Amino acid sequence: MRYPRITPAWLKHEKQVLRFYGFFQESIPERWDENSRYRHVYIMYFMEDGTIGINEPKVENSGIAQGTFLKRSRVLNEDGIPIGPDDMRVGQDLTLHGRTYHISGCDRFTRWFFEENGIQLGE
Incomplete structure (x- = not known):
């Protein structure tokens, strides 16, 4: 009897990244001429x-510390379940570590992956 070979996820999806574009609103209490700014x-x-x-x-001469907000790590939702691709939709908000990000778009591979797997991506 032969058993089907199951490829582990780490090998099947090696170097595959779902990339979403988003922004968050940051309040600026120390500035009198603006209340908040959007950061992409x-x-x-x-x-x-x-x-x-x-x-x-990174944007040169912006005067703002930029770069990594969250180093590559596994993130849990409020129920203690790891956040996955099905938790991210274009047009919806995603809250991680107290900061709310609005997902505004995604790259071509991400759109293709969602369509191939029958997952609703949103708009």
Whole structure:
């Protein structure tokens, strides 16, 4: 009797990343001329191990500390379940570690992956 070979997720999805574009609103109490600003980020879901990373593209001479907001790590939701691709939808909010990110788009591979697997991506 032959058993079907099951490929582990870390091998099947090696180097595959679901990349979402988003932003969050940050209040600025120390400035009199503006109350808040929007900061754009990349939310990346690494499929090989189910980890998430959040980075902000660096803009020279902005006067703001930029870069990594969340190092690649596994993040749990309020129920203690790891956040996965089905928790991320374009047009919806995602709250991680007390900060709410609005997901505004995704790259072409992410759109293709959702369509191939019959998952509703949103708009």
